[in-house]
Amino acid sequence: MKSTREQEFVTLVEVHQNVIHKICRLYTKSSAEHKDLFQEITIQLWSAYPKFRGEAKFSTWMYRVGINTAISLYRKSKRKIQSFSFDDVAFKIPQDDSYDDTEDQQLSAIYHAVKQLNDIDKALVFLYLEDKSYKEISETMGISEVNARVRMNRVKKKLKQQLNP
Amino acid sequence: MDALERLKNDWKNQTNYPKVTKEDIYKLLHKKSSSIVKWIFILSIIEFGFWTIIGFLIKDNEAQQQFDSYEVDHITTPLIVLGYIVLVYFFTLFYRNYKKISNSDSVKTLMQKILTTRTTVRNYVIFNLVFIYISLLIGIWVEMTKNPDVKLAIAQSSESGDLFIFYGTIAVVTVVLMALTTALLLGFYYLVYGILLKRLKQNYKELKTISETDQQS
Incomplete structure (x- = not known):
């Protein structure tokens, strides 16, 4: 018997599942890991x-x-x-190489560079890509707003250097 | 356009993620979590159980029964009571720490709470080690003053002028035993928690570095 609360939660996760997929995409390297992290995030939620x-x-x-x-x-x-x-056929995780079908090599290089960042910087970049304000980023991470900005600028510089050595 | 802006444009347009159905999500809700916090809590319980069982095992053996016959309850009883009080205290702490951890805290707060939990476990292990040392030293002192066989050996060593060697041997054996116990337990402890928390500690260090930069700026 599924409770109303459970039904409500499942519907919300279904609607917003791309948020989880995007996190998994940045933090995992294989579809097996992607599935595993997707599972853990859903359980934690x-x-x-x-x-x-x-x-x-x-x-x-x-x-x-x-x-x-x-x-x-x-x-x-x-x-x-x-x-x-999951239906393994349906659940084909688009890894970075396959994201590139319609993208140029530069974009692929950017994805690759972002995935090389440490876990904390990856989180900052993720929130930045999701268009979150620095206030939201700082609240999520538990650091100050100024700091989030400073760090993001450093990450941008780091990526730039990596992409244009 | 800088790299991240370019990535942002692409990021927003990405829609080719796998589609997870409601049925899949329902199934997921009944899966077991394998989170670090859960593992730390399980390990705490195992450690708690381990020390309790050790306590009971010691209680029933022959040496302990002989020890009890020396009538040193005025020393052992307060020690045992203290041991149990501290045990209950730590167990309460484990549980409170575990309940306090919330996965919807900020990243930094969550990490701090997990590391506090780890510190509690570490303190618990240290307490147990100190408790073992104290018990061992008291045990040796009682044996030397109450055990007729040991008293005889001391008298014989005294007569033959080997008392220094006798005490020296006991001291060396005690120190070796203590060192072995420490190495074994701490080694095991650091191995288990080291593996479990390596990534978290790295991330926490990184986040702390960011905050320190902030204080300087």
């Missing part, structure tokens, strides 16, 4: 859902729990991943 009061938008709240899971809670497993049974 569900465990935190009773505390979700709706003051923030569901998607905003997802960013926080998702990033926390990717950075602090998730353990990359060396075991053979036996996660949920």
Whole structure:
């Protein structure tokens, strides 16, 4: 028997699932890892859902729990991943190489460079790509707004150097 | 246009992610989490259980029964009571730490809370080690003053002028035992938690560096 709360949560996750996919895309290297992290983020979201009061938008709240899971809670497993049974044919995770079908090589190089960043910088870049304000970025990360800006500028410079050595 | 702006444009237009159905999501909700926090809590319980079992095992063996016959309850009883009080205290802390951790905290707060949990476990292990040392030293002192066989050995060594060697041997054996116990437990502890928290600690260090830069700026 599925409770109303559960149904409501599942619908929200279904609608906003791309947020989770995007986090997985930045933090994982294979489709097996992507699935595993997707699973862990969903479980973490569900465990935190009773505390979700709706003051923030569901998607905003997802960013926080998702990033926390990717950075602090998730353990990359060396075991053979036996996660949920998505239809493997349907669940083909677009890895960076396949993202490039219609993209030029430069874009592929940017994706590659971003994936090489450390976990914290990746989170900053992710929030930046999602068009979050520095206020939101600082609140999610637990650092000051000034700092988020300073760090983002450094990341931009770092990427620039990497892409134009 | 800089690299990130270019990436942003592409990022927004990306829609070719796999489609996870509602049924899939329902299935996921009933899967078990493998998060670090959960592992730390499980390890805490295992460690707690380990020390409790050790306590019970020691209680029933012959040496302990002989020890009890020396009638040193005025020393051992307060020690045991203290041990249990601290045990309950730590268990309460483990549970409170575990409950306090919220995955919707800010990244930094979450990391701090996880590391606090780890520190509690470390303190618990240190307490157990100190407790073992104190018990060991008290045990040796009681054996030397109450055990007739040991008293006889001391008297014989005294007569033959080997008392210094006798005490020296006991001291060396005690120190070696203590060192071995410490190395074994701390080694195991650092190995387990080191592997578990390596990535988290790196990330926390990175985030702290950012905050320190802020204070300077």
